[in-house]
Amino acid sequence: EDQVTQSPEALRLQEGESSSLNCSYTVSGLRGLFWYRQDPGKGPEFLFTLYSAGEEKEKERLKATLTKKESFLHITAPKPEDSATYLCAVNYGGSQGNLIFGKGTKLSVKP
């Protein structure tokens, strides 16, 4: 069964304490892995797309990486405004309907 698993479910960091979020997947025929950020009461907002193992993308304090089995979202020196739920989604068939979302990691960054 195709699955996307995110860990940890929740992560509490002190401001400036770097860490990583994990997204592991068991789909065949990966067509793209997406990271989204979701603030409370809002819809998810796109961060990155990764298509092949070894690929990396960066934006400010965030860096996403991809292997054949998992993706990491590295957060360097986080700030309180980075607090949000981070969602991973995997497209496995190319069709718009072939998208599986993980359940998310809720990140809290304390000043």
Add this chain to the structure above:
Amino acid sequence: DVKVTQSSRYLVKRTGEKVFLECVQDMDHENMFWYRQDPGLGLRLIYFSYDVKMKEKGDIPEGYSVSREKKERFSLILESASTNQTSMYLCATSRGAGANVLTFGAGSRLTVL
């Protein structure tokens, strides 16, 4: 920027009522989606549409229907609302074919009493 507007942010309905959730986008995207988001279950696809008057079932279509009469508008219909349909409903759009980025609306939180 693409804007995806969901007309109702909060709704409270009674069991058995018919509920319409509307979504409008302003950037000419071909694809539109309805998801529901529940704690511990994540986002689940209800229906999607890749063209006017076209619709495809997602993972959890039971109890829902959709309508897409115009390219910019995608409606989700609950024919007879039930308490287990209490949820956050998210509309999303994307461009073209293939695995593309979704742009989400702000969501509609539906409570069915």
